[in-house]
Amino acid sequence: MTDGPLWEVFVRPRRGVSHGHVGSVHAHDGEQALQAARDLFTRRSEGVSLWVVPSADIVASNPVDAGQLFDPAADKDYRFPPAHVLPDEVDYM
Amino acid sequence: MSHAETQPTDAEAARHGRFNELIDSDQSIEPRDWMPDAYRKTLVRQIAQHGHSEIIGMQPEGKWIASAPSLQRKAILLAKVQDEAGHGLYLYGAAETLGTPREELMDALHEGRQKYSSIFTYPTPTWADVGAIGWLVDGAAITNQIPLCRCSYGPYARAMVRICKEESFHQRQGYSIMLALCQGTSEQKQMAQDALNRWWWPSVMMFGPPDDASAHSDQSTQWKIKRFSNDTLRQRFIDQTVSQAEVLGIMIPDDDLVWNEENQNYDYGEPPWDEFWKTVKGDGPMSKERLACRVDAHREGTWVREAARAYADNQRALEVTA
Numbered sequence: 001m002t003d004g005p006l007w008e009v010f011v012r013p014r015r016g017v018s019h020g021h022v023g024s025v026h027a028h029d030g031e032q033a034l035q036a037a038r039d040l041f042t043r044r045s046e047g048v049s050l051w052v053v054p055s056a057d058i059v060a061s062n063p064v065d066a067g068q069l070f071d072p073a074a075d076k077d078y079r080f081p082p083a084h085v086l087p088d089e090v091d092y093m
Numbered sequence: 094m095s096h097a098e099t100q101p102t103d104a105e106a107a108r109h110g111r112f113n114e115l116i117d118s119d120q121s122i123e124p125r126d127w128m129p130d131a132y133r134k135t136l137v138r139q140i141a142q143h144g145h146s147e148i149i150g151m152q153p154e155g156k157w158i159a160s161a162p163s164l165q166r167k168a169i170l171l172a173k174v175q176d177e178a179g180h181g182l183y184l185y186g187a188a189e190t191l192g193t194p195r196e197e198l199m200d201a202l203h204e205g206r207q208k209y210s211s212i213f214t215y216p217t218p219t220w221a222d223v224g225a226i227g228w229l230v231d232g233a234a235i236t237n238q239i240p241l242c243r244c245s246y247g248p249y250a251r252a253m254v255r256i257c258k259e260e261s262f263h264q265r266q267g268y269s270i271m272l273a274l275c276q277g278t279s280e281q282k283q284m285a286q287d288a289l290n291r292w293w294w295p296s297v298m299m300f301g302p303p304d305d306a307s308a309h310s311d312q313s314t315q316w317k318i319k320r321f322s323n324d325t326l327r328q329r330f331i332d333q334t335v336s337q338a339e340v341l342g343i344m345i346p347d348d349d350l351v352w353n354e355e356n357q358n359y360d361y362g363e364p365p366w367d368e369f370w371k372t373v374k375g376d377g378p379m380s381k382e383r384l385a386c387r388v389d390a391h392r393e394g395t396w397v398r399e400a401a402r403a404y405a406d407n408q409r410a411l412e413v414t415a
Contacts, residue, residue, distance in 0.1 A: 016121035016247055049123065078169045084265035086272070090337050093232075093264050 004028035006055035009037040011047035019051050027052075116317055121247040124190040132316055136246050137191050138207070139318065141198045144184030145209035148202075149383050151177045153217040154226060162220060169266050170223065176259050183252040190248045203388050211369060212299050214377025221274055221281075221288035227267015229289075229296040229334065235260045236330045237300065240320035249318075268337065275341045286343045293346050297361070298369045300327040332358050 003026040010019035022041050027033035033052040042050065061069055077083045086093060108127045115122060122128055155174050161167040185195045201207040212230055217223060238260065241253040274285040301307055301323040313319040321329075331350075338345050349362035372380070 012123070015115070015123060016250065018251060049125070076168065076172065078165070078266070079172045079262055081261040081265050084262070084269045086265060086268060087340055089340050090268065093261065093268060093337070 004032070007033035007037070007052045008055050008058060009033075009041055010051040010053070011037075011041055012049035013047050015048060019049065022046075024055060025052070116245055116315075119317070121250060122245050123247045131312070133191050135313060135316070135318065136249065137188055137193050139313075140184055140188040140191075140249055141193075141201065141207050142209060144181045144188065144198065145202045145207060146213060147177050147181035147184060149209045149213045149387060152383055152386055153213060153215065154223055156217060157220060157223045160220075161223075166270070173227070173263050173266060176263065180256045180259070183255055184249075187246075187248040187252040199391065203384070203391060205375065205384065208373070209383075210299060211372035211377055212295050214372055214380045214383055215291070215295055216379050219284055219288060221271070221284040222291065224267050224270030224274060224285065225288035225292040227263055227265075228271050228337070229267075229292050230299070231260055231263040231267060232334060232337075233296045233299040233330050235264060236326050236333075240326075243320060245317040268341075271341055271343075275343060282343070285341065289338065289343050290346045294364050294368075297327060297331065298364050298366070300324070300330065302366070302369070328358055331361055335359055 005026070005028075006024050007027055007030075008024050009022050011022045012019045025033055025036040025040055027036050030052055034050055037050050037052055041047070073079075109129070112122070112126070112128060112132075115126070122132075151174050154170060154177075158167060158170050158174065161170050185198060188198060189195055198207065202209070212233075217226070235257065238253055238257050242250055242257055244250050244253070271285050271288075274281040304322045304324045307323055314322070335345065335350070347362045349360065351360050352358075353360045371377070
């Protein structure tokens, strides 16, 4: 592979928020991946910190399982504040 | 002094300057930033203590899951206690970004080297105590935690945002238990009153010692880990809780509690600080039982952790031979 393997790129847009995924780059090692990510994704003050992770190392959930994995259990509405009805005077709680 | 000796000092001063600049301009500190050792130590202590409180805090309520008065209340309580476990894990994760492995924190809890909130050493003799915990203890926790969402350490602040999102349900379900009891028979209402009597002062003391006796406050305020003083948050909690007790029709057990027209807040009596300090020193009503239960749970979970590792090892071995 002359382009090197794929790396996933995460940018922290500003201090105080988490890194978010923005895309990927090809590179032969982490250092080069960082440089490529810097050049590709942060030319206009898009962030203050970069993470690069070998794409092959990302373990992802299978889209087929999404329904089951992320079932919101909507029948268990008692886990949300509005399910507990309170008098108007204390409803801000 | 030789040149070689002064250089690191300059570099250190520059790093300190940069750190102070970030704090002064209300920017968050992130894990890869340089930070003073004392800042790191303070955060590990505070976040670990916070995480331990979530984990130990599962016990007083967890005890009632099997005997909640209805299937609905049981499901609600189960979901709440599960949330507390989750909060503990968010917090341990934040502590790990400071370079302290979770196992070390667990050991420190189990060996009594790190503390948890004194409030969780109190017993829950009746169902009304579960209501009082949700209403008062979670209410006080929310008052404490909302400003922590803006504390200077990024991972801690972000964990707190996630936690605060889940706390409103906790407080409302507790208040709803109290409401049901207060609208019930006179015995049930008395049960609610007794629970309020038991939990009021411990909840008021959750904000920590008075400002003039708080060991960690000044430095933590300067570092913007702490945004408001103990007494400021305590006042805020009392002011909002008084009217909530009025709606329930039960009495806060403080004869000195009176509206101060001039200050536009409630004056209140002296909390029983002797009891607080005794509890902090590890001599709370159920300190021994809480820790013993935690240590037992950890020991009894050993086979689960070992099985998880053995399973992963086997999977790897299978991949190699495949």
